[in-house]
Amino acid sequence: MRTSVVIIGSGFAGLGMAIQLAEQGRDDFLVLEKADTLGGTWRDNTYPGCACDVQSHLYSFSFAPNPDWSRMFAQQGEIRAYLEGLADRYRLRNRIRYGVTVTGAEFDAEAGGWTVHTAGGESIDCRFVVWGTGALHEPSIPEIDGLERFAGRVFHSANWDHQHDLTGRKVAVIGTGASSIQFVPPVSEQAAELTLFQRTPPWILPKFDRPISAVERWAFRAFPALQRAYRGAIYTRLEGRVFGFRHPRVMAGLELLAKAHIRRAIADPELRDAVTPDYTLGCKRVLISNDYYPALARDNVQVVSDGIERVTERGVVTADGVEHEADTIIFGTGFRVADAFAQLAIVGRDGVKLADAWRDGSEAFLGTTVAGFPNLFLLVGPNTGLSHSSMVYMIESQVGYVLDCLRLLDRNGARVLDTRPERQAEYNAELREQLATGVWQRGGCRSWYLDEHGVNRTLWPDFTFRFRRRTRQADPADHEILDCPEPSLR
The missing domain is CATH 3.50.50.60 (FAD/NAD(P)-binding domain)
Structure with a gap:
């Protein structure tokens, strides 16, 4: 089987990528989902009391606002319903294949694309792979004697x-x-x-939660600009936390x-x-x-x-x-964050495995591309996590960056984009410097933000609008733009 883009995962990241590809007229894509329904984190976590800790109006896509959120902090079922509604609104149902567990992917330098392997023994050839599973999907259960x-x-x-x-x-x-x-x-x-x-x-702070009244919901439906302003006010207030x-x-x-x-x-x-x-x-x-x-x-x-x-x-x-x-x-021990990709056989240029490239810790360029793994894009990749605001904002930024990478290839009549290792190294050195002075390193604790070497490979340490600015446009100087002799899969 062949397609242009394979998207892995159908949570916020996977659906956001699929929606924007379709909106850009790039209709040759396929979403692979291991479960029998969509939703990612908000499908899997159904425990009593499950809810978001970011306000509803910000924990949603800017291009698909929901004026009918019932509470300031939405509960699991309502967020899941929002994602299901997106699949219907953007007609994605026939683009998602359920019950497909991806076991790995291998880059073919001659073809300039990837072969994605599944647990069912199927191989799917594609030009691009977008990994949208994030890091919070493999439950962590500690080894306890007995x-x-x-x-x-x-x-x-x-x-x-x-x-x-x-x-x-x-x-x-x-x-x-x-x-x-x-x-x-x-x-x-x-x-x-x-x-x-x-x-x-x-550390636990009060949760300023309340029902959103029928009058407020009516106002958001009648005046979309009001909801945008409300979302903007929430965003601005949360960004202030970065100083702390x-x-x-x-x-x-x-x-x-x-x-x-x-x-x-x-x-x-x-x-x-x-x-x-x-x-x-x-x-x-x-x-x-x-x-x-x-x-x-x-x-x-x-x-x-x-x-x-x-x-x-x-x-x-x-x-x-x-x-x-x-x-x-x-x-209630969270997820395996540091080694979220360790079990996957992802093989890039020259037969290098991602697990080997990340032997000393995961890193990427803008949390999205990895040197030596052309045409592979990670959503919610290394150092894109947040401790102060909405991950949906970061996902939108990354999706926009992926789309601009594809446009960059189109403008150059090329098939393959691979990040330059020196640019990736410079970017991550800059991140390490910023993180070293933050509370995550100097606060006197050990957290899941840090890997086994004590390096924070999880969080973005700055304002999210700065990440949005850096991902707004793909700079050709950051990447190798390569052509391949094989015809396009598109």
Whole structure:
């Protein structure tokens, strides 16, 4: 099978790329999705309380505003419905192939294109590959001695077992990240006992959430410019957070707000101490919640900060030798970010594997292209993550950059674009310099933003409008523009 562009993944990134290709008249593309429905993160994560921590009007495409968001911070089902609506609105249904797991891709220098391989044994020839799976799709479950012997039910928050009734059960929750703070409150209302195993407490700020009134929704429908202005105001306010992340001392004021948030919800001084972080706010992901701390203060909830030593048939044993009985273990331990591509056989020029090129850590140019891997584009690639604003804005920036790379090839009558390694190295050296002075490196914590070498290969350290400016146009000087003798696949 042949097509011009293969897009892998059907979440925000994959759908955004597909929509813009179609809008540009580049109709020869195919979206490959491993699941049986679209939605990416917002399909997979269906745990109780699942919601976005970026305001709805910004966590959506600028070219496809939704005037009917029901809350300031949309819940999972509503975001999923938005993505399904995009597929219908832009007539993408017949462009998506479901149940197709991509196992790798190999660049053919003579043809100037890629062969994409699937778990079903199929090979798809294409000119361009756009990897739109992002990094938050492979659940991370820590290796704990004895876990396989546990007699109860075990699952990760990204694979929530809705058939397993938690009413009256003894539930052990491992992890205190962004997912945990959302599902712990509803689970604490069902469970007879909930034991939360906390390695490091997160900083949590109040969540200024509320329903969006019918009058407001009417106004956004009637006056689209009003919704654009509202979105712009949210964007501008969030961009101001960059100053704190770049200059850790600025975080002192927010830490006072976060500590006051703890005091209002928790009366027990010992529990207060246990959930108060000892590192600078922003070093780890800053979370927002109004019901997490009240849930921890419930009589049936216990917070355990001692390290986990092993799991037995009946529960979890901590370093102090105490066995905490449980019949259900839920992991809220996030995703495998640093090695998200490690299991994929992606082979570029001269037979070089992406896993080998990234042996010392993942890096790309503008988080989108990788030297030695021509015509391969990564959406939500290395150092495009955010700790202050909406990833959808970054995805739109990257999609625009991919489209301009394609236009650059068209203008030059060429078939292959490969980033110059020296430009990639210069770009990443600049990133490292910016990141070195930020709170992620100097805040006194260890987070999933950092790889095993302590290098932040996850976040964009600056204002998002600067990323948009840098990706607005593809500079020919950054890339090799090559021709190939084989005819175009388009």
